[in-house]
Amino acid sequence: MLDLEQFLPYRLSVLSNRISNGIARTYEKRFGLSVTEWRVIAIVGRYPGVTATEVAERAAMDKVAVSRAVSRLLDSGLLERHDKHADRRAKRLYLSAEGGAIHDAIVPAALAYEHDLLETLEPEERRRFLDSLERLAEAAERHA
Amino acid sequence: MLDLEQFLPYRLSVLSNRISNGIARTYEKRFGLSVTEWRVIAIVGRYPGVTATEVAERAAMDKVAVSRAVSRLLDSGLLERHDKHADRRAKRLYLSAEGGAIHDAIVPAALAYEHDLLETLEPEERRRFLDSLERLAEAAERHA
C-alpha cells in the first residue's frame, strides 16, 4: 500500500514547491521576475558570458524555457547578449547594470531564506542532511 | 555570491523533478496518466470514498487541478463517483475495477523506485535524512 503523504517523491515535491514559492515571493512582486527568469539571472550573474545552452545545463532547465526567459530579460533590459566569435550560432550572456543591481538585491534575501531554513537543523544534522541529499541526487541521476 | 548548484532550494527542485520524472515514466507511457492523475489515483486508492476537496488537501494540489484530473479519470473510466448523502454538493470518489488494477500495477513500481533510492543511504543515515526532511518541511510551512 502506498501512503502518498509518506512517499519520498511526493514529500520532496511538496517541500520543493513550498520553498520555491516562498523565495519567489521576494522577487516576483518586487521585480516582476518568474522563477525561470530569476534562475537565468542567477546563472549569468555567477558565470558571466555563458551561452544559453550552458545556462540550460547548469540550471537543469529546458533550452526552450531558457530561450524564452532570455528573450524576456533582453526585452526588459536586464540581460545583454554579445556574439561569441568562436561560434556564430552561440551568443554570450551578461547582466546589464540594471540586471546586476537586481541580482545583487535578490541574492542576500535568497541566502537569508536558505539560512533560516537550514538553521532549524543542528550543524551536524545539517551537514549530514546535505550530504545525503547529494547522494540521493546522484542515485536519481544514475537511475534516470 | 550565490552558487545556484549549491543552493538548497535549487537542489531540492532538481532532485524532486528528476525523481518525479523517473517515476512518471513508469505510468505515463503505459497508462497514459499525468502526474496529477496518478496522484489522485494514489489518494483515492488509499482513502476510498474521499471527496475531491479532501484529495486536494491530502495531495497538496489545487482544487481546480483535482477537478480536472477527476473529470479526465471519470471519462477514461478509472474513477467512479457517488453521492455523499450527508452533503449534496460533495461526491465520494472510488477507483473503478480498471482504476484499481492500474493502481495496483503502479504502486509496486513506485515503491521499488523509492526503495532503490533510499537504499543508497545507510539505515541510520536514511532515518536521519527523513527526519531532517520533515523538520525542514515544517520550517518551510511556518515560513510561508
Next chain:
DNA sequence: CGATATTAGTTACATTTGAAACCATTTTCA
C-alpha cells in the same frame, strides 16, 4: 425563520509549459 457567509465543485480566460519542427551554423568523416 431568513439573510449572509461559507463550502464543494466547475467553468472561463490568460499564462506557462513541453514536444516537435525548424533555421543557421559547425562538425564529422568517407
Next chain:
DNA sequence: TGAAAATGGTTTCAAATGTAACTAATATCG
C-alpha cells in the same frame, strides 16, 4: 572537399496550470 550528422537557438502548436468568477448546496447567526 562535401554530404550527412550534430549543435545553438527560436518558433509553433497543443496541453497543463493558476486565478478569478461562477453555481449549487449548506452552515451561521441575528
